[in-house]
Amino acid sequence: MNTEIVITTAATFGMLAVIFGAFGAHALKKILSEDQLKSFETGVKYQMYHAIVLLVLGLNPTYITSEIYWCFTIGILLFSFSIYGLVISSAKGKKLKFLGPITPLGGLLFIVGWLLLIINTIS
Template sequence: MSQELTIGFAALFGMLAIIFGAFGAHALKKKLTTEQLASFETGVKYQMYHAIVLLVLGSTYQVQYTNTIYCFIVGIFLFSFSIYGLVLSDAFGKKLKVLGPITPIGGLFFVAGWLLIFVNTI
């Protein structure tokens, strides 16, 4: 993973977090239950947190963090995007239950990424 590509993913995920956050707060506010909205917001928050970390890792690019970068990119796709899919499909009456087990796998990728940062710095 190159420095430019890492920063590109950071920018894409950061931009999408803003768009999804605004979409959830405004367009979906009347369609989602309080619990659904909270879940959607969790996806947005974790996406933004990890977009910011990707930006930092890209800006201070070191090859030993390549696997961390991959973990965070995959984690965002699996964790945040599965939450968006679960919430939206449930809100529109066709819950995609197959996405349920994907969310914790994404969370494990986040944990692995943070563990790799720890291991690479000690």
């Protein structure tokens, strides 16, 4: 796995997590309910957690595989970004309901990525 790609992806997702976190804490705080804000923050947290994992794996390429990379990368896109879309569209009164089933698919990819990391580490 190309470590530059892994580190760049990690840095991009980390940067976006900070931007989205600030956006949620400041701009969206005025238009979101407390539950919506918590959901948005969950998306930001999981994005940042997995950005950090990608960064660590990029800096220690012994354990990274393309399968782990893609599980975490697509997991972030499906999990976190679907939450952002659901929350913002709901706040605007036009909830994009089709995004609801996408969130757990992203979570499943996170789980598979972690499982692959465990398998890769012990084998």
